[in-house]
Amino acid sequence: MSLEVLAVDDSRTMRDMLNLALSSAGFTAHLAEDGIHGLEVLEDIEPDVIITDINMPRMDGFGFIDAVRSEDKWSRIPILVLTTESADELKAKARAAGATGWIVKPFDPAKLVKALQMVAG
Amino acid sequence: MTDNDKLTSSSSIELLSFRVGGQDYSVDIMSVREIRGSAKATSLPHAPFFVKGVINLRGTVLPIIDLSARLGLQTGEDSERNVIIVVDLGERTVGLMVDAVSDILAIPSEEMQPPPDLAADDARTFVSALTIVDGRMIRILDLEAVMPPQGEEVA
Amino acid sequence: MSDPMAEIRASFFIECEELLESLQDGLQLMDDGDTDPETINIVFRAVHSIKGGAGAFGLDDLVHFAHRFETAMDEVRAGRFQPDGEAIRLFFTCADVLGDLVRAARDDDAVSSEVTDPVLEKLEKLVGVEEESEEELDFTPATLSLDLSLDFGGDAGLPNLPDLSDLPMAGADESPLDLSSSEEATEPLVASKGFTVFFKPEPALYISGNEPLYLFRALRDLGDLAVTCHAASLPLLDSIDPDIGHLSWTLTVHTEESEQTVREVFEFVDGLCQLDITPLAAAPVAPSPASVAVVPALPPLPPLVQPEPVAARPAPDPASTATPNDAPVTAAPKPEAPQEEASPAPVKSSATTTSEGTTPTKTTGTPTQPRATVRVDLERIDRLVNLVGELVINQAMLSQSVTEAGLPPNSPVSTGLEEFLQLTRDIQESVMMIRAQPIKSLFQRMGRIVRESSASVGKEVRLHTDGENTEVDKTVIERLADPLTHMIRNAVDHGLESPEKRLAVDKSREGHVTLTAQHRSGRIVIEVSDDGAGINRERVKAKAIEKGLIPAEAQLSDGDIDNLLFLPGFSTAQEISNLSGRGVGMDVVKSSIQALGGRIAITSQEGKGTTFSISLPLTLAVLDGMVVRVADETLVVPLNAILETLTLTDDDVKALGPETHVVQIRGGFVPLLDLGAELGYRPPQESYVGGIALLIGQEDGNRAALAVDAIEDQRQVVIKGLEGSYGRVPGIAAATILGDGQIALILDPTDLVSQASGRTRPRKPQHALVG
Incomplete structure (x- = not known):
């Protein structure tokens, strides 16, 4: 079960780590730097699941989720939000924006995989 | 050369033999990078007496060792006929100034002999092995020993 | 391949430097009166990203500080706190300390809490956010394990589980579907530890992208799982609302895990479903077994509910469609429902055109790769620099030969050689530029020096920079840091007057230090100037004579006197201040500049200020x-x-x-x-x-x-x-x-x-x- 994952984060370090964690788990990782870039990547690949950071330049995570959800062909892709806060408020906001779940940074690779399983098999 | 039919024999080593100060020496051909004619060296201040100086070897600075001086042999006048053997020794590359290059020899490993302990002259310490080719004694140069001490500061 | 985590760590610290730079930039803009929310956002994001990465590497000190700084910046971002000049100065200090912490973490060093704590205290007092211990606890860094292979166990990544569809299927009888192996099935399920979970998704659960099947699988990872589907509320086919799930489930999991762990499986759907978790012994297998259907509920891969506005799905098994609502029914969605059908490319609906931002612009290039720079080993660049050096030498030799051959200047060889010369120079310059980087990072460090040194001598100083994008050889930048630091301190300490003196001579209270960089005729010129009192030449000369540096009768021009400042141990300050005068003088600055192949000059105008001008070669090669x-x-x-x-x-x-x-x-x-x-x-x-x-x-x-x-x-x-x-x-x-x-x-x-x-x-x- 190799998932194709699109990971969107403006921090290079975070992208590197997601890439490492995902590829070590046998997943295929596609990386994007911000919401706009994420949408560009979505035009070319069809990921099984999307992971996105919230606070990003140009288009933040909420804007990105909104854009993904409003496109019919992408509206069913599970989206996990990366957040450093586990505050309930933020989760509620993520959910209201259309996210499927969340991963609290810094993430543990095992938990990341588990979260991916919970939303995408 | 009659003894060199088995040039590619795995148990032999190839040597570049040359004459310096009227004697026959050789070096392992694997350490020879090239052979070139002599050039005017720029002398280095405070360098040991056997360091001729440095020359331009296609853009790199190549230190030249006057091998006859180094080996304590009689030094002939610099002549146009001098030849420089450029040798690689690990990280360092130096040029050895010799009288003339003679030949390439393939010597079976078992014909190499350690230098006898008896000899007491300076040159002995620069010889790592000996062999006889056509009745002539060929000394195999200990390149490591010939190198000038690196980073040495002579005030 | 080296340790991937070590590589990421190294690149994290490089990223940190970039983030610190944009942090400084953002603060500078704020200081200049910029109130654009995006500016504040940039500042916030920089701190936030540093914190995020630091957490991943377990850099607790850095996380701790960044978190509190971030909290303060969040107050600004949310408009709850309007920073004034003093606040921004404190933010600058925080940025400086953050930079210290980053570098300390990088070098396996530490920053004393004596440095960080007072700053944090001030920050919290100023912004008015008290330390929220709860939040702090929430953010416990879970260090990313270095040995990833252990975590994932080789290639597969996911635990080796049989697909649910492969498991023995019970018939449509009234007993719960037993997913455990056949031998265990004979044992009473209630005998082991575990939980009964009643799970009834609400429509929002599906809309959020969650999928019950995956949750069940995650649950099965915890232990043997029995799934009972309650299809009682499933309406007739023609009245099914595709956006509403009509199914509910009772799941029995036999596990040693805690309720907390079981609950975690449902973390993402918490609030989006009805969820009752009860320990096994205390719960019946299903809420009301008599009224529910027991079905071999788990279909193969396709999602259980796919509320697409295409066809009514989940479709009840045709064999039992006739059964009334509350009668037992086998309600497995069609297993063969193809995935593609679920996501047809629809005609773009109005939703896709909501805003500019949602319509992605196509760009060429590899989309999955961040538009990045190429990282090249410095050694390779140096080799290239050397080779071009050869080329330059070769070209010079060729020119000399041509001259010696006595060819006329207009001959094709001469003109060709002229072009060759030009090309060689262009190549050399381009290659040198590879090693070059903007001097900005160095200038930003000087901002800190100004802030710290002005604070310690009680002067108000503003640093202006210009030409910070001027590119300078990397090594030159590194080796300029010390001399430049000294010159900046000198300008603040000796160059500028006290606020009182400035006011007395009709100058602004605030002193100005200007740092500029520019390319000028093949060299880099860096200038440090102040608008202070200028060099008091009489005093300088007197001092030089007193110290025996020059004969008493020496006739010196203004320039000669100014240059006396570069003599060792020369200090014009009446008393040794906190900053300069501790053994480092302008003589050391001069020698550092000379070691870089540079020159330093000084010009001064009494009452107007002093300018030090450094001229450096573009490269050390x-x-x-x-x-x-x-x-x-x-x-x-x-x-x-x-x-x-x-x-x-x-x-x-x-x-x-x-x-x-x-x-x-x-x-x-x-x-x-x-x-x-x-x-x-x-x-x-x-x-x-x-x-x-x-x-x-x-x-x-x-x-x-x-x-x-x-x-x-x-x-x-x-x-x-x-x-x-x-x-x-x-x-x-x-x-x-x-x-x-x-x-x-x-x-x-x-x-x-x-x-x-x-x-x-x-x-x-x-x-x-x-x-």
Whole structure:
């Protein structure tokens, strides 16, 4: 079960780590730097699941989720939000924006995989 | 050369033999990078007496060792006929100034002999092995020993 | 391949530097009155990203500080706190400390809490956010395990589970579907530990992208799972609302895990479903077994509910469609429902055109790769730099041959060579630029120096920078940090007046220090200027005389007096301040600049201020030199070390001792050194009168005259190290290759003078003439 994952984060370090964690788990990782870039990547690949950071330049995570959800062909892709806060408020906001779940940074690779399983098999 | 039919024999080593100060020496051909004619060296201040100086070897600075001086042999006048053997020794590359290059020899490993302990002259310490080719004694140069001490500061 | 985590860690610290830079930029903009939310966002995001990465590497100190800083910035971002000048200054300090923490973490060092705590305290007092211990606890860094292979167990990544569809299917009988192996199935399920979970998704659960099947699988990872589907509420096919799930489930999991762990599986759907978790012993297998259908509920992969506005799905099994609502029904969605059908490419609905931002613009290039730079090993670049150096030398040699061949200047060879020359220079410049980077990072560090030094001497100082995108060789930037720091401190400490004095002379209370960088005729010029009182030349001169640095009767121009500042130990400050004067003087600055092949000059206008101007070569690979001959050898003397050239006259040259001479220059005496003798090329000469000498400004401020035979040329040479091929030679900095292919040595004047014997007279008895 190799998932194709699109990971969107403006921090290079975070992208590197997601890439490492995902590829070590046998997943295929596609990386994007911000919401706009994420949408560009979505035009070319069809990921099984999307992971996105919230606070990003140009288009933040909420804007990105909104854009993904409003496109019919992408509206069913599970989206996990990366957040450093586990505050309930933020989760509620993520959910209201259309996210499927969340991963609290810094993430543990095992938990990341588990979260991916919970939303995408 | 009659003894060199088995040039590619795995148990032999190839040597570049040359004459310096009227004697026959050789070096392992694997350490020879090239052979070139002599050039005017720029002398280095405070360098040991056997360091001729440095020359331009296609853009790199190549230190030249006057091998006859180094080996304590009689030094002939610099002549146009001098030849420089450029040798690689690990990280360092130096040029050895010799009288003339003679030949390439393939010597079976078992014909190499350690230098006898008896000899007491300076040159002995620069010889790592000996062999006889056509009745002539060929000394195999200990390149490591010939190198000038690196980073040495002579005030 | 090296340790991937170590690589990521290294790149994290590089990213941190970039983030710190944008943090500084953002704060600077805020300081300049910018209130754009995006500016504040940039600042926030920089701190936030540093915190995020730091957490992943378990850098607790950094996380802790960044978190509190971030919280404060969040207050600003949310508009709950309007920062004034004082607040922004504190933010700058926080940014500085954050930078310290980053570098300490990188170097496995630590920053004392004596530094961080007062800053945090001030921050919280100012912004008014108290330390939220709860939040703090929430953010416990879970260090990313370094051994990823252990976590994932090799290739597969996911635990090796059988697909649910492969498991033995119970028939449509009334007993719960047992997913455990057949042997265990005979054992009573209630005997083991576990939980019963009643799960009824709400429509929002599906809309959020969650999928019950995956949750069940995750649950199965915890232990044996029995799933019972309640399809009682499933409406008739024609009345199914595709956006509403009509199913609910009772799941029995036999596990040693805690309820907490079981609950975690449903974390993402918490609030989106009805969820009851009860320990096994206390719960019935299903809420009301009599009224629910028990179905072999788990279909293969396709989602259980796919509320697509295409076809009514989940579709009940055709075989049992006739059954009434509350009668048992097998309600598995069609397993063969193809995935593609679920996501047809619809005609773009109005939703897709909501805003500009949602319509992605297509770009060319690899979309999955961040538009990034190429990271190249510095060694490779240096090799390229060297090769281009060869090219330059080769070109020079070729030019010389052509000249010697006597070809007319208009011949095709000459013009071709001219073009070759131009190309070579262009290539050289381009290659040098690879090593170059904007000087901005260095300028930003100076911002901190200004803030700290002005605070410690009670002055108000504003730093202006210009040309921070000027690109300078990486090594030069690194080696400029110390001298520049000293110059900035000097400007704040000595250059600028106190606020009171400034007001008294109709200046603004706030002093200004300006730092600029620009390219000027093949060199980098960096200027540090202040709008202070300027150099008090009378006092400088008096002090120099008092210290015996110059004779009392010396006639000095303004420029000469200004240059006295570069003499060792020279300090015009009345008392030694906290900042400068601790053993580092402008003399050290000057020698550092000279070591980079640079020159430093000073201009000052009384009452208006002082400017220090540093001129540096674009690269360390070439050097401006004077080509001289001595004892038939050609040598290159770095131009920046030469103050002037002298023709020695009988009047100037005086014998000092039996073996030494001095040269008299404008009231001062300078030792005369015979370059040929010092390098061992020849014995000292009988007389130097009529000869040529180079007046060398030494790094310690002392001067020396080097006697040479002739000056041949002044040109740029490519530096060739000697250390690698031969070793260090006293008095010699490096070598170069001249146009004739001959190697020339490049002098290290300071080293030469410091080791000089000073013998300029042959060893024979002579009566001394003291001058």
